Amino acid sequence: MIEVRSASKRRGRRVLWQGLTFDVDRGEIVALVGPSGSGKSTLLDCIGHIETFDAGSILIDGVTVGGGGRSARLVRRRHLGYLFxxxxLVPDMTVQANIDIARVPAREHRGTPVRTAAALERVGLAGRATDRAHELSGGEQQRVALARLLVKQPDVILADEPTSALDGTNASMVLDLLDEFAASGAAVVIATHAAEVEARATTTLSLFDPDR
Known part of the structure; x- marks a missing residue:
């Protein structure tokens, strides 16, 4: 599903990684691990086209996603989901509006569309659609982000330290749902320092710190 080939990235004169090549298949959970500064979040951003590689390429579902053409934009819109x-979330928008941001047209949906109410019930936030995001606790906000993924049903999920600000109960909910996404055929990539997250992964990719 994800193909990274000969990827390199610098921060000024500092090399984060170079010649990096790996695949993430459907149903696989890859944990990106390494010390702070090793480029885990940057690699996620490059996969999601928030940043670009200095060299190398990335394909998602066989399409080069770094381009500006229509096919690349459609791949990013249809296939990618984020968990930050x-x-x-947009603090002043309602829960419903934050979820609707990620919703794709029914004609482009890969499965049966999921209603917002059903997604919120699944994450334990039934009846909270009209609340403003800033009114929610951190754990509740991450549950809204999970509901957004449930509505979109992306083929690729990029998660950046998704449990670091959460208590044990909410962290377990996040990991359980990421397991479910993978079991349904999604490719999941998680940047993490947490041993319990790494333990859930099917594959670990270690990024070393070249200055260490």
């Missing part, structure tokens, strides 16, 4: 450490 800071939750990635």
């Amino acid at each position: 450490q800071d939750f990635g």
Whole structure:
């Protein structure tokens, strides 16, 4: 599903990684591990086309996603889902509106569309659609982010330290749902320092710190 080939990235004169090549198949959970500064979050951003490689390429479902053409934009819209450490919600928007941001047209959906109410019930937030995101606790905001993934049903999920700000109960919910996404055929990539997250992964990719 994800193919990274000969990828390199610098920060100024500092090399984060170079010649990096790996695949992530459907149903696989890959944990990106390594010390702070080794480029875990940057690699996620490059996979999601928030940043670009200095050299190398990435394909998702056989399409080069770094381009600006229509096919690349469609792949990013249809296939990619994000789970951020800071939750990635718009604070002044309602829960419903934050979820609708990720919704793709029914004609482009790969499965049966999931209603917002059903997604919120699944993550334990039934009846909270009209609440503003800033009114929720951190754990509740991450649950909204999970509901957004349930609605979109992406083929690729990129998660950046998704449990670091959560208590044990909410962290377990995040990991359980990521397991479910993988079991349904999604490719999941998680940047993490947490041993319990790494233990859930099917594959570990270690990024070393070249200055260490």
